[in-house]
Amino acid sequence: MPAVRVQKHEAEKVKNLLKKLGLYDGKRRPKREENFVLLPVISSPKLMELGFEVIDVELPFRPERQIYKNLESVLAEKLTKEELAYLRRYDIIGDIAVVQIPKELEHRQRDIIEALLIVHPFVKVIAKRGVHEGKFRVRKYEIIWGEKRLTTVHKENGVKIKVDLSRVFFNPRMKGERYRLAQLVQDGERILLMFAGALPYALVIARFKNVEITAIELNEDAVKLGLENIELNKDKLRGKIEVIHGDVFEVVPKLGTFERVISPTPKGIDALSLALSKAEKWVHYYDFVHEDRFNEFKKRIEKECQKLGKQCEVRIKKIADYKPHVYKVCADVMLF
Ligand SMILES: C[S@@+](CC[C@H](N)C(=O)[O-])C[C@H]1O[C@@H](n2cnc3c(N)ncnc32)[C@H](O)[C@@H]1O
CATH class of the missing domain: 3.30.300.110 (Met-10+ protein-like domains)
Structure with missing residues (x-):
């Protein structure tokens, strides 16, 4: 039965692409072979057209x-x-x-x-x-x-994330969003991650890209778990993560600027101006916005950019439903 043979570090990315194209065969299990992974696929000429190495191999079926x-x-x-x-x-x-x-x-x-x-x-x-x-x-x-x-180790996007749900915030539904950001990031970037939690965003980005991340978190338990998580994944991380225990509003003003700023903002906190002021090229700012106010939100970001003497292009992306008519959104802001 057909399988696509890919380098281990590319497996997650290729698997997601194959799923998107409807070519991934979820009824069989993938298999590791030294530095390669064999991904089960549905027979299709498209695979060759896309340039994949397709081999014939028996991969075990998943339990029914x-x-x-x-x-x-x-x-x-x-x-x-x-x-x-x-x-x-x-x-x-x-x-x-x-x-x-x-x-x-x-x-x-x-x-x-x-x-x-x-x-x-x-x-x-x-x-x-x-x-x-x-x-x-x-x-x-x-x-x-x-x-x-309520302590466990969660696996996501090829990293292990230790969490204690009784002490730290963790949302497994942001898996796709973390993957999306990791794909936008380029090798060599310096990134500021505000409100970092137990480091799920930082770990996923550093797993895929060779970057320098400065992560800020106030909850001491989350900081401890974050440090454990860096250790837990040290063999897989391409990038470096520095964790600072402190209040974003006290720590960040003392830092320099970063190519990219990511703010998984806690509900009810306004860190927009701070995030924009520390970014050279990109900001990913999360907030909860009523569907009738998307444009207002966009205008507010543009105004903040103007105040800082920066020009920007803003895209608002719906990330998840929060409550009827209100969405968790990410504003992807490009500064120039
Ligand atoms: C919505 S959670 C996001 C956590 C993490 N990024 C994640 O996705 O799992 C917000 C985080 O911000 C932290 N936090 C809240 N206020 C803060 C502040 N003023 N400075 C630093 N961290 C703060 C909370 O402890 C929490 O871990």
Whole structure:
């Protein structure tokens, strides 16, 4: 059966491209071979046209449950249609499943736990999530099954990220966004990462690109985890990460400028002017914006640039739904 043979460091990028083109065969597992990875693909002349090395190899099939079963299909046997409509997206963070159980489904908690264990037999903890709280944006959780811990190692974009959900912010749904930024970055850049958390953005960027990242974070627990994460990934990182424990608004004004500034801004904090003032070429500024206010947000950024004597081009990208009509967005700002 066909597989594409790629260098290990390119595997993630090529896999994403193949998925986008509908050529990746998710029913079989990829395989490592020294410095190469064999990616299962669907037979297509397009692969040759794209210049890939296609070989014929037996790659093992994934267990059936991983392909066909999702939580909804398992629960469809037990829950009514009305109840199924209340099911929310859940996250798998390392070996922890994080679920939301609305009050309409509280009486179904046991069924939901059983179904999760069928779909994800490797999870060791199932936790119900609450809202983000405080300036460190940590969520409240209630463990409803398994080991009594909220610490785990999550794998994403080829890096390991140790997190303690009871002490630090972490959002696995930003995986694609972190990959997007890593692809925009060029080797050799100096990057300022504000509000760095346990370093998920820094690790993914430094895994793909040979850059110098200065990361600022106020939560001491996140800083400690970030340093552990650098150690955990040291063999894979092409770039360097320096972590500064402190308040962005005190530390950053004392620093010089950077080619690129990234601000995964906590909700309710305005660090726009600071981010723009420290950037030479690019800013990626995250915020939560009502769909009717995208243009207003863009104008505000342009005005801030003018105040700083800089010209800019702004693109607002929707990253995730936050609540009805409000999105988490990233403003990609090019300065010139
Ligand atoms: C939305 S989270 C993003 C964390 C990380 N970038 C991630 O994506 O996982 C915001 C982070 O900013 C940190 N933070 C909040 N206020 C801060 C400040 N004034 N200076 C530095 N860090 C701050 C919080 O502790 C939290 O880790």
